[in-house]
Amino acid sequence: MVVIKSMRLHVARSSRNISLNLGLTSALFFVLFSALPGPALHAQEKPYFITYSHDLEEPGNLEIETKTALGRPADSHHYGALASELEYGVTGWWTSELYLDGQATGQESTLFTGFRLENRFRPLMREHWINPVLYVEYENITGADKTLLEVVGHDGQGDLAELNADSRQEHEHEAELKLILSSNLRAWNISENFIAEKNLGHEPWEFGYALGAARPLRTLGNGKPCVFCLEKLTGGAEMYGGLGDVASLTLGDTSHYVAPIVGWQLPKGRLSFSTGFGLNSNSLDRVYRFGWASELPQIGSWFRHNGGSR
Amino acid sequence: MTPRISRTLGLLCLLISAGLLLGAASSSPWAKVPAKDHARTNPLASRPDSISAGALIYKENCAQCHRADAMGDGHKKPSLRTERVKSASDGDLEWFIRQGDLGHGMPSWSRLPEAKRWQLVAYLRSIQQ
Numbered sequence: 001m002v003v004i005k006s007m008r009l010h011v012a013r014s015s016r017n018i019s020l021n022l023g024l025t026s027a028l029f030f031v032l033f034s035a036l037p038g039p040a041l042h043a044q045e046k047p048y049f050i051t052y053s054h055d056l057e058e059p060g061n062l063e064i065e066t067k068t069a070l071g072r073p074a075d076s077h078h079y080g081a082l083a084s085e086l087e088y089g090v091t092g093w094w095t096s097e098l099y100l101d102g103q104a105t106g107q108e109s110t111l112f113t114g115f116r117l118e119n120r121f122r123p124l125m126r127e128h129w130i131n132p133v134l135y136v137e138y139e140n141i142t143g144a145d146k147t148l149l150e151v152v153g154h155d156g157q158g159d160l161a162e163l164n165a166d167s168r169q170e171h172e173h174e175a176e177l178k179l180i181l182s183s184n185l186r187a188w189n190i191s192e193n194f195i196a197e198k199n200l201g202h203e204p205w206e207f208g209y210a211l212g213a214a215r216p217l218r219t220l221g222n223g224k225p226c227v228f229c230l231e232k233l234t235g236g237a238e239m240y241g242g243l244g245d246v247a248s249l250t251l252g253d254t255s256h257y258v259a260p261i262v263g264w265q266l267p268k269g270r271l272s273f274s275t276g277f278g279l280n281s282n283s284l285d286r287v288y289r290f291g292w293a294s295e296l297p298q299i300g301s302w303f304r305h306n307g308g309s310r
Numbered sequence: 311m312t313p314r315i316s317r318t319l320g321l322l323c324l325l326i327s328a329g330l331l332l333g334a335a336s337s338s339p340w341a342k343v344p345a346k347d348h349a350r351t352n353p354l355a356s357r358p359d360s361i362s363a364g365a366l367i368y369k370e371n372c373a374q375c376h377r378a379d380a381m382g383d384g385h386k387k388p389s390l391r392t393e394r395v396k397s398a399s400d401g402d403l404e405w406f407i408r409q410g411d412l413g414h415g416m417p418s419w420s421r422l423p424e425a426k427r428w429q430l431v432a433y434l435r436s437i438q439q
Contacts, residue, residue: 045421059415061374092412125412127420187423219423221363297374301383 046189047263047272049289050150050240051212053191054131054182056120057089060300065293069148071284076161077106081113081146088299093122103146108164114141114172116149120180127184135178135193143170148287150176152197153206153245154253156282173200187219189236204247210240214261227266234263238274241283255283269294339394340402350401352435354428364433367426371419380437386415396438403431 045055049067057063065085072078081103088096099116118137144167146160175198182191195208214236221231241256259276269292276287354360375387382389407427410418419427
């Protein structure tokens, strides 16, 4: 709610204002969670923005994460979109998440664009060479959503260039399924996501993919607390894009991106950066992403102890 | 009851008892660890900084559940200073950290690089003494 209020209060008039607006919101999260008392809070997941690995949230932990995307469609205005995410580890094999999305477009408006509910399940209880995870999501968003948390079907930069006043009228109730395959090989994580998305309003199934690889820059712990050291940095890359839909299962009019990523583990959270490069004319030239994640450990136990239920 | 029925029932009881004993013998806490993993030794055990590095990894990743003193919460998050942990080989511990026990709330730590898991094993060994 803090995010939504912050975004509504400030109507962006230019790309600079958008960056400032989203930057302030992210900074607010940073200060809020840096000031939290208690033990060091760590978010161990990979610094992917689009791709999912088989890492789930630890049971009882709540992760709070923001993902910002900044871009500019051809012949349109700069925009900034912010997805705020609450991720809870229900069990060792089940993680549940809530996303709240918003965006601000230069010389247009700032909008709350909807919410997403997602669940991820690990069907196999052991580690294997390839670890499958089943992902089920319900989205209730408007056509003005620009968070680009997945690219499916024939999504392209044209969708992002529509005026907010028009695109916000389009309500999308969508179900999204993903098959996540992920492997930890030596220090590398390699993940492949296959996406099927269905607009529940009689639209065809749309398909997409996301691939990711990431590795810590140093795999051995040095035994001393540090902030600026290689073991706290993770590097990698993502590639994602659309694969058409049931009516037209082709790469024609689809968009694709490749994005180097860097993650930096801080004492109370994780920062992530990425620059996505569009691979064809249907894609944005660049998408800049910035993420901040922090964990509240064992929040379930905290509620049980303070709520007096036990 | 005829002697024949008695003998049959006696034999059946014997078989059931033998089955239960065999089951108990194989329910050693580390019985499910593959032999290949069980036999592994800690390649970082001789490094002097392994324990301190493992202690830091423990603090960052494990202490939130198992507590800073590794005594657990007495309920679902068990103590790590037990005979069960003492009796494990290095390979057993690394295997368990890597696999986790998802059905009982212990996450898989395959996300940690293997070298860090071995440092964690070195630390767990050190606190048993």
